[in-house]
Amino acid sequence: MLTHGQVWRAIDQLAEQHGLSTSGLARRSGLDPTTFNRSKRITTDGRLRWPSTESIAKALSATGTSAELFFAMMVPADARHGGAHGFAEESRPLTGPIHAIPQIGFAQAGSGGFFDDAGFPVGTGWDEIAFPEVEDRHAYALEIAGDSMQPVYRDGDIVVVSPGTPVRRGDRVVVKTREGEVLAKELVRRTTRHVELRSLNPAHEDRQIPLDQLEWMARIIWASQ
DSSP: OOOHHHHHHHHHHHHHHTTOOHHHHHHHTTSOTTTTOGGGSBOTTSOBOOOOHHHHHHHHHHHTOOHHHHHHHHSOHHHHHTTOTTOHHHHSOOOSOEEEEEEEETTGGGSTTSBOTTSOBOSSOOEEEEEEOOSOTTOEEEEOOSSTTTTTSOTTOEEEEETTSOOOTTOEEEEEETTSOEEEEEEEEEOSSEEEEEESSTTSOOEEEEGGGEEEEEEEEEEOO
């Protein structure tokens, strides 16, 4: 359940990402300059005051921010990822200018024509989402489908993948096999012969994939839970 503090924190972050004060964000959105001010967040008798859906919608429209990305800002990083070791990048707050990155469905990623041999996104058929600029210009988003990655990733969650970022032991990764299977797992170990992967869902088996059957492996750097 979202809290009063989470919603207002997301508004503060939205303003910061666009180099604005909360008053500046309100003005850009066509609202009264005091709409998002801290003084507006609690009534004179001490009750919590929530922003209206209309004011949030106008702020998102004025900044070109998707509702999905705004909702992701509301959830603290430690709540999204449980403070798990090895996921500092995936857990960091979203900051910086907003840009469009390509996005496809997780199942669709197993089809041909969407990636080159290095796992970089190519071809047509990609949608786009707004996302803060990342160092890897080849970064892309995948929408999780089904329950095979619960409880870590749920149906409809978005993960951002960076094929140009080095993969380390303990990282969560997306792997594609030469047979077209696409998996989200945790890297346990990589040897000269195979990669060992831990399942994110305890109901599913861990995997050991020979390197000659591995098409590519890329690191997950952010998730929208």
